[in-house]
Amino acid sequence: MKFVNAIGDACPIPVVKTKNAIAELGGSGTVETLVDNEIAVQNLEKMAKQKNYGFFSKKLEEGKYRVLITVGEEDLAAEGQEEPEYENCTFPVQGRKKRLVVAVNSDVMGHGDDVLGGLLIKSFIYALSQQDVLPDTILFYNGGAKLTCFHEDIIKDLQEMQERGTEVMTCGTCLNHYGIADQLKVGTVTNMYDIVEKLTTADLVVKP
Amino acid sequence: MSEKIVFCKGGGCTAKLGAGVLERVLSMLPKGEADPALLVGFDSSDDAAVYQVSDDLAIVQTLDFFPPMVDDPYIFGKIAAANALSDVYAMGGTVKTALNIVCFPESADLNILGAILQGGAEKVHEAGGNLVGGHSIADSDVKYGLSVTGFVHPKKFYKNNGGNPGDKLILTKKLGVGIICTAARVGAASEAALLEAEESMMTLNKYASEILRSYEVHACTDVTGFGLLVHLHEMLGGKLSARIFSSRVPVITEAFIHADEFLLTAAGQRNRNHVGAQVDFGGIPFAMEEVLFDPQTSGGLLAAVRPDQAEEAVKRLQGAGLPAAMIGELCEKDTAEIHVE
Numbered sequence: 001m002k003f004v005n006a007i008g009d010a011c012p013i014p015v016v017k018t019k020n021a022i023a024e025l026g027g028s029g030t031v032e033t034l035v036d037n038e039i040a041v042q043n044l045e046k047m048a049k050q051k052n053y054g055f056f057s058k059k060l061e062e063g064k065y066r067v068l069i070t071v072g073e074e075d076l077a078a079e080g081q082e083e084p085e086y087e088n089c090t091f092p093v094q095g096r097k098k099r100l101v102v103a104v105n106s107d108v109m110g111h112g113d114d115v116l117g118g119l120l121i122k123s124f125i126y127a128l129s130q131q132d133v134l135p136d137t138i139l140f141y142n143g144g145a146k147l148t149c150f151h152e153d154i155i156k157d158l159q160e161m162q163e164r165g166t167e168v169m170t171c172g173t174c175l176n177h178y179g180i181a182d183q184l185k186v187g188t189v190t191n192m193y194d195i196v197e198k199l200t201t202a203d204l205v206v207k208p
Numbered sequence: 209m210s211e212k213i214v215f216c217k218g219g220g221c222t223a224k225l226g227a228g229v230l231e232r233v234l235s236m237l238p239k240g241e242a243d244p245a246l247l248v249g250f251d252s253s254d255d256a257a258v259y260q261v262s263d264d265l266a267i268v269q270t271l272d273f274f275p276p277m278v279d280d281p282y283i284f285g286k287i288a289a290a291n292a293l294s295d296v297y298a299m300g301g302t303v304k305t306a307l308n309i310v311c312f313p314e315s316a317d318l319n320i321l322g323a324i325l326q327g328g329a330e331k332v333h334e335a336g337g338n339l340v341g342g343h344s345i346a347d348s349d350v351k352y353g354l355s356v357t358g359f360v361h362p363k364k365f366y367k368n369n370g371g372n373p374g375d376k377l378i379l380t381k382k383l384g385v386g387i388i389c390t391a392a393r394v395g396a397a398s399e400a401a402l403l404e405a406e407e408s409m410m411t412l413n414k415y416a417s418e419i420l421r422s423y424e425v426h427a428c429t430d431v432t433g434f435g436l437l438v439h440l441h442e443m444l445g446g447k448l449s450a451r452i453f454s455s456r457v458p459v460i461t462e463a464f465i466h467a468d469e470f471l472l473t474a475a476g477q478r479n480r481n482h483v484g485a486q487v488d489f490g491g492i493p494f495a496m497e498e499v500l501f502d503p504q505t506s507g508g509l510l511a512a513v514r515p516d517q518a519e520e521a522v523k524r525l526q527g528a529g530l531p532a533a534m535i536g537e538l539c540e541k542d543t544a545e546i547h548v549e
Contacts, residue, residue, distance in 0.1 A: 042481070
């Protein structure tokens with residue numbers, strides 16, 4: 001099973017990411033893709049149909065759809081079938097789970113010494129990536145935007161979390177302000193409306 | 209040109225709202241008192257409004273702007289302008305004046321804006337029009353286009369749904385630019401295909417429109433974000449059906465390869481959702497279906513021409529260097545609205 005988070009991605013990126021994941025399967029298996037709009041679901045369905053892959057989709061909530069594409073012998077994704085269980089999986093399960101948002105507003109953690117602050121933020125993100133339950137969303141704004149562009153260790157940790165379903169979003173205004181909009185290495189670009197929505201609909205917001 | 213436009217998302221006509229959504233909203237707008245001088249308003253989903261000024265003069269008004277679909281700002285400016293000007297040509301008019309519409313991030317490099325506007329201005333001049341002003345807004349993303357005013361004879365303009373059964377359908381540009389630009393965004397398009405697409409998008413429909421004026425054109429529209437099939441659907445107006453000869457449809461061939469790799473736009477899928485159920489595809493390959501739904505930025509004219517004149521019209525269009533072709537015909541209303549074969 002491979003996970004693809006294509007939330008915030010415009011077509012054809014969800015299809016491209018899913019195709020890459022299917023290629024990584026190297027044979028039979030299932031790829032689960034999260035997308036944020038129905039048109040993306042339909043474009044994935046077109047691909048599945050043309051390729052004779054199994055296809056299953058479900059709307060989880062407004063702006064969140066789960067697509068399962070099955071390659072090879074077992075066609076578990078047939079229409080109408082029970083959706084598979086994810087018991088021992090850290091992937092955010094919908095329903096009872098609280099929505100956790102982490103807001104990173106600086107490229108350092110805490111005040112005092114910025115060299116220390118730089119080390120702290122790096123280990124914060126690493127420790128975050130080692131948690132059993134990952135945040136739903138990590139937002140980067142103001143100085144935080146530099147981390148998703150330049151900090152190799154943090155980018156690697158974020159990429160891993162992203163693979164496991166976490167949304168990584170960086171403020172576009174901030175990227176433009178620092179003139180680094182073309183340097184973004186992980187996640188998607190977002191705007192203040194999304195940031196406000198993420199923060200106000202979260203059950204818990206964590207600021208390092 | 210070294211400056212690139214940052215964040216080239218799904219731009220061009222792929223950024224249009226879906227036809228279905230739009231129809232719902234527009235149908236709810238209050239209608240003002242009917243003005244007999246308004247020959248075409250937005251209730252017929254035509255390309256531009258036509259307002260009669262005198263017995264032999266009507267003005268054509270239209271507005272179009274969108275986010276970049278290519279990285280080079282100068283080329284983007286040319287494409288956005290060619291696309292906006294096209295609506296006047298789809299009505300059979302001539303361009304007189306144009307106003308710039310610009311959204312641009314305050315913090316971005318102003319040379320980029322300069323290049324966009326330069327490309328746009330050159331196209332307005334090529335169209336024989338005057339650039340007379342504009343309006344700009346600070347915004348997070350780049351968007352550019354024109355508001356264009358043209359002249360047309362009040363009895364000779366092309367409606368988009370005036371076709372008759374038997375009319376031949378002529379398309380004046382190749383399809384596939386939406387798919388090529390989408391493939392380019394993920395690095396899959398060849399340079400040659402992207403150049404061909406850019407060249408096509410920058411080409412004014414002025415030349416096609418002027419040639420078609422020598423023939424009896426019953427209906428005409430430009431093929432843009434709704435793709436060939438949705439624009440054809442609008443041309444049929446619920447009163448006619450059409451046949452499309454898929455082997456004759458001009459296409460940037462590389463688009464088939466990318467369609468088979470599913471490098472498809474959201475707008476293309478919206479187009480399929482909108483009219484797919486009314487189309488009999490007659491077993492054509494999947495990639496061809498996608499090309500027929502592909503949203504075109506600054507696409508060609510689709511004209512319904514008197515049957516006995518179509519062949520000559522196509523020859524003259526081709527003689528002017530346009531990849532025009534006779535791609536189908538209108539027929540009496542049938543079970544399926546559009547038959548593809």
